[in-house]
Amino acid sequence: MKCQYSCQTGEHVLARRDFLGMLTGGFVVGGLGALATPAVSAVLQKEQKRVLVVYMAGGLSQLESWDPKPKTDTGGPFRAIQTATPGTHICELLPKTALHMDKLALVRSIDTKNGDHGKGSYQMTYGRNQMPGVEYPHIGAVSAKALERSDNPLPGHIRIPGGSRGSDAAYLGPKYASIGMNGKPPANSARAANLTEQNDALRNQFRQKVNDRFSLKRRTAETDVYTQSYEQAKQLMEKRDVFDVEKEPAAEHEKYGKHDFGKHCLMARRLLENGIPFVQISHSNYDTHNENFNFHLEQLGEFDQSFATLIGDLHERGLLKSTLVVVMSEFGRTPRINARFGRDHWGTAWSVCLGGAKIQPGAVIGKTNENGTKVIDREVDHGDLFHTYLSALDLDSRGSFDIGGRAQPMADPAAGPIDELIV
Amino acid sequence: MSLDTKQTHVVHQWKHGKPVIACCFDPKGRYLFTSSEDYTLQRWKMDDGSKVAWPAHDSWVRDIAVLPDGETVITAGCDDQIIYWPVEGEKPEPRHTIKAHEGWVRALDVKNDGSLIASGGNDNLVKLWDPQGKLVRELKGHESNVYSVFFHPKEDLLLSGDLGGMVHQWEVKTGNLVRTFEAKDLHTYNGGQGVHYGGIRDMALSADGSILACVGLHKASNPLGAVNEPLIVQFNWSDGKELRKQPGEGVKGIGWKVEFLSDGVEICASGGSGGAYLLFFKPTEVKPFHQLKLPDTIRDMSLHPDGLQVATAHHDGHVRISRMEAKVADKPAEKK
Incomplete structure (x- = not known):
């Protein structure tokens, strides 16, 4: 299927030439670059990048998802299955997602050195450690600002589910703060x-x-x-x-699943198709201190159907090339299985799944040891991941926002992108 | 010596070393079979506590049953399989390996005459198998995972309980659904956490056949955090109406197993955030008249055919054998 946004039409080729010509003429300045002419802007709008974050609230177990360790002392009852990327296995709880792993990538070597929900959530969505008195913008606000389209009246930072305006844009201003939606206008x-x-x-x-x-x-x-x-x-x-998911045909609802998460995934597709730069959907809850395996069975069964359908649709509709998808949590879960068949908080060796935009399809970055208790190759943290997200959107993650004449780094200057994950 | 539940005490604590999941005595009382998180099965000789362990399924074993002749042990795996094993031997090899369900096989039971084995699984199905591993019948009707199966000891009936708190009564000969007991107190849906929790973890029928006891949990204010208490819900067998609820007063945990003892007393094994307990109820009372705290936490229980001993499976890697009678002598529990 032809890509809708990076298609090779004559009009696009001509416009791209114009755009490149202007670049060499110095119409675009460094960093994020102010768009000098409407013609350049028009081209970039066609290249519009978007971000979809799927937030697995509570802390998804990496062992029951992206980094299974079957038949080890930490492995639990689930087995690993082959994916569409030869040699890459994920947990059997994700059979439909496994079919799309040739479009996605994994980072299996995250050490955020944190086991606190609030701090972990901040780390993963703001790209920095939370510090008293210092405010940074959420990845959604950064995306909304950096990927803003002047011709699109829709808000740039949507959070699903939700119903209020967030205070998560810091110095970027309330225009880029999140707006909570529940599938209704x-x-x-x-x-x-x-x-x-x-x-x-x-x-x-x-x-x-x-x-x-x-x-x-x-x-x-x-x-x-x-x-x-x-x-x-x-x-x-x-x-x-655009915000009314009930406008989607009944067959689409059926395909995504009639539960809330299915509806939210369908809404996310609808919003991304309409050019909204950043959409975050959440799936709750993975904080499985008790009966980890029963609850992951239940939750991931729901997730797998909806998420795999969404990835398949984004791919078929040509949107995945321009849409960064990240499946994240505040942390992972302990390799050790506790007395209640549960797993506890664990930020020492865990994983995220990501794909689309400039993420290398099928890549697996980093490695944990045999039973998943520590990272043994290519350790990264939340700061590195934040840089990587921006790089995948073709943004210079070491660039800055110009806020009232003062340069504000987009990402933590102490970290850097996972370059080998970017194509 | 005779049954005296208030005198229950631990007589053996046998160490496997890895967290134990399930346990089951053989009907002749010679062996105890257990499974553990290291993917092995263990056979413990009751005479001396000696152990034989061997790799079993491609995953954990959730339930174990032994045929009445004491020759075959059957295991239910999280690898969708049931496996028939010889009871004896240093390295038992599977007699029959069956892809039994789509998803975990959670529960097994054997008909008293040994002619049928029932299994329940995550595909919401109940299946009946013959002693050679051939599928006899498939029973459809559950709308959630099947957590427990139980053959009526005297009649041609099977009961199956699910996560949603439904207990279906099936006519074995025809596979017809006869009626449903609704133990709704044993199921919770927590909207904030987005999870279903609880389920019919086990069932038992009183010796006179008048009371059906279903066990699980209630007061699940925080399912993901293990905030819940054990609960038995009793039904009148004749009219199917709920008789009474028997909560584990002040105990936090899951009621994993329930059995009726020869004197009519119900014993419930509870394990969870509040530790491990054996709770004893008179069948017509709502509060336990006695409880015994055990080390660590319990995950399963099996009643010895002598009716005087119970085995419990513990997360701390031990199997504990308790006798429900007065101590013979004042000697401490043996450690191996």
């Missing part, structure tokens, strides 16, 4: 029932007229921002159906 985004379409149009025309007249004499940066916000809100109202 945003509240108050519909035209009031007692306002006809015709009257609404007339009302807007009048507003536009007065606004234009005002701008002729008293235009300022503030009024421009106000006008832009209003226009964005108006366009968002026109696109409110």
